[in-house]
Amino acid sequence: MTSIADRIAGPALAGEADASARVALPIGLAPTISAPPVSERELRLDLFRGMALWLIFIDHLPPSFLTWLTIRNYGFSDATEIFIFISGYTAAFVYGRAMRDVGFVVATARILRRVWQIYVAHVFLFTIFLAEISYVATSFENPLYSEEMGILDFLKQPDVTIVQALLLRFRPVNMDVLPLYIVLMFFLPAILWLMKWRPDVTLALSALLYAATWQFDLYLSAYPNGVWAFNPFAWQLLFVFGAWCAQGGARRMTRILSSPITMWISIAYLLAAFYVTLTWYVPQMNNMLPRGLEQWMYPIDKTDLDVLRFAHFLALAALTVRFLPKDWAGLKSPWLRPLILCGQHSLEIFCLGVFLAFAGHFVLAEVSGGPALHAVLHAVVTISGIVIMCAAAWLFSWYKHSADKSARARSTIGNADLAGGSL
């Protein structure tokens, strides 16, 4: 039985197998890692990154009932954590291998080419954003929002704004993730170089920088004022932790991950976090947390990757690798294929998702009508957005493996997308 999904997967898996055969490098987070040489790509990474892409898309649309499906409503962390971690993992995996095979200089050159691609993608998205808000600025006249419309004042100085956008200092809402990636990827060669020497020291340094961020309030300023919504000084911890796991850290943690104590701590923490989030959404529960706890806990800072968020992600990850084995048959099922495909083309699908979110906002704003119609339309926008993302991912796969023969022949090493992408 060869479904089309299998057919697409075929070349990728084969290519991956070649590559890993040459460098028998263990991958995988799971306690089941002790298994023989891993010859297939880690589909769980693709699966969860694909899921993160879908959730980011849904979170970028105005809230609707579908928003309740996203994990940020059930705990502290959200799709961004998953995404950054997996990106750190796959990037370190792909380029770490390149660094061993072809040396530091060539690997660095490949990473920088990837950085450039992400940068171009960011600028492309900014252009679309500019078009969207210019339209809003000229068409929207509601005296109720005369103050809020002041946000469009920057259109009066396009020279400054565009230059600041190119410098990554001016970033509209929902466009904060790519600049973070650009910075993290830019420092990937240094991270990998350190990791080659001492992975644990690298992780310790990263944690130290994270602590220093909180202690000394390190940040990158933005234009016209404010700071980067994702502080790279803090978020690097997740990225480096992902890289550390890829460089054998996951294997060494096997024992911790498979211990029942870890499992129960994780479950307890996730339940506690769920309880706290409930108090945000159920007004009757407003006063069911001790005041002292609230004062200690709030605010749970996303900009600086609050420790509570990081811990929440760790707990989620620990449970995931425990209960979702690497060889789970479901990973091959056609039903999860769309998610996995999206995860395998993360840069393209991420950008498409941001664009579709803009477009979704636009459609929802343009079509007026009653709340019932709006809810229906909202669901339609969300679902067609996800379908478009899947179709595009499928198309990218097809290009990579069928249409673009030379790309296929050019081997897989250093090709970020094939090995799970490095966005």
Place this chain on the structure above:
Amino acid sequence: MRSRWGIILGLMLLAVFGAAGVARAQDAGKDAAPGAASSAPQNAAPDAAQSCDVPAYLLTSDSPLPKVADAVKGAHVLNVLVVGSRSSTIPMQEASAYPARLQAYLKEKLPSVTVNVSVELLAKKTAEEAASALVKLVEDKKATLVVWQTGTVDAMRSIDPDDFRSAVDDGVAALQTAGADVILMNLQYSPRTDSMVSAPPYLDNMRVVAQQHDVPLFDRFAIMQQWNDSGEFDFFSAAHGLDLVKRVHDCLGRALSKFVIDAAHLDAAQQN
């Protein structure tokens, strides 16, 4: 079986377009008969037709307003000062803006009390800039209650949320030291600027400050969102005249008056 996959994809696409088509058709129907849904409230007097329903939990607070309660029960005078940015007024129509409506509703509900609501607009001022001016304002106006509407300018300028929080914190502390009760009012729900202004960090931080100082938070954002979701108002639509603004402000003024009376437990006071 390539064809099976193709059929699934085809069906999904068909479903999507089908649904979109239905949505379009309904929309066209709406456009064809514009009078049906939207014009009824516009023709009527603002406060009569608009139900302005707000879920009870948005209009109650566990944080008290002791000085307001004392002033109403004792001197029968209530001086309210609204400090805010441009969303606290309607240009050229101040009498229809929510502070004036608040005064009207409070007078109606507290007939034996002299209610004065004054407004101080600090246009384009961040919380930090406003905080420094607050105390002097309170002393000048001898206000018992200060409604501090803030967050919009900070969100638009993406001020560091930590700085914003400490500014609001300082401002509330200063007001309390100056002897006034405080109500914090957060941002407007503005779906059109959703993709440009990130409100959540500012909403969260105002909630935190309100909790820490035990002051009531008038959740304008949630209330307006509620109205939008229930179909009371359509905040998405691009063109709206002054009429909508007036009705929204009227509803806000009414909700705020209920909120004040609830937080200060004035219902009981009136019955005595």
